[in-house]
Amino acid sequence: MSTTTDTARIFSSDNTAGASPEIIDAVTRAAAGQTLPYGADGITADVRRRMSEIFERDVDVLLVSTGSAANALSLAALTPPWGSVLCHRDSHINNDECGAPEFYTAGAKLVPLGGDDAKIDPDELRAAMRHKAGDVHSVEPSVVSLTQATETGAVYTRDEIHTLGPIAKEAGLRLHMDGARFAGAVAALGRTPAELTWRAGVDLLSFGATKNGTMTADAIVVFDRSLTAELAFRAKRAGQLASKMRFHAAQLDAYLTDDLWLRNAGHANAMAARLQEGLKAIPEVGLLGAADANILFCRLPQRVIEGLLADGYVFYHDRWEPGVVRFVTSFATTEEDVDHLAQAVGRHAT
């Protein structure tokens, strides 16, 4: 995509956005001089300090280069190879990580569950946790993994997390959160990061940042610090201990400074809400599910899909069901981009 116009028409993913200027500046500053490698630098220590402030307790932090690495390493630290990971059937770990969770856990089984808006249904969770628990002929239910925000753009409320967390914990299971869009959830709910995670029993959080302003850096936030040493060995073994860790750290440090992470996510959410408002006014559009964060699903007539594609719009369609479309906004989406898209939909619909 070479022109501004093209860029403004990309709604396929938040991975298509660039990086926040504050983050690029921080990386440039971090390039000066010499410092210790492999995370022994001062900026990595600053990230741990900032995360501890944000989560209102001492946490450990491992910086990694992808969300898939954060998820797979976290799950490997939480389940034995003969365990199972209970997750939603639409979850990224179940559908989009090429078996990395199974590979990194040395063979643990992912057990997909149902629930509206890609949120795990509590009754299904209870039933799955009981299924053959303690029976050597089956895998042992070991971890529950929640995605916040979900793959369909919904957000688990504080109460929903505080329902699911204790169900897992009381049965002795560990709790993982895939927070590839955690910032979007915090911005949408206006709740503290602590109450949305460890206060409900989350042991490890995959803290996404790349979709919301950083270039190449995500993190694992460790609430159960007895897991830190194991995670460090696993990260090195997985090729996720960057020698020049200061560059990952500089990105996260700037991301967490002056609430940039929440400002970016709030903007992305506001752009999705604006798009939703624009589309609501068009009778041919069927909005689907909750769009609490920055992902919006809708049903469009085929002629509208074809018209948008002919205009140069880029988005996923017909992947889920014929006529079902996904639009994703980001920190870089402008009001003008959104309004043009809604106008284009309206034009092709009539």
Ligand SMILES: Cc1ncc(COP(=O)(O)O)c(C=O)c1O
């Ligand atoms: C819910 C969710 N989890 C995790 C990821 C991490 O993906 P990646 O390994 O591409 O950074 C993504 C990316 O699309 C995602 O949507």
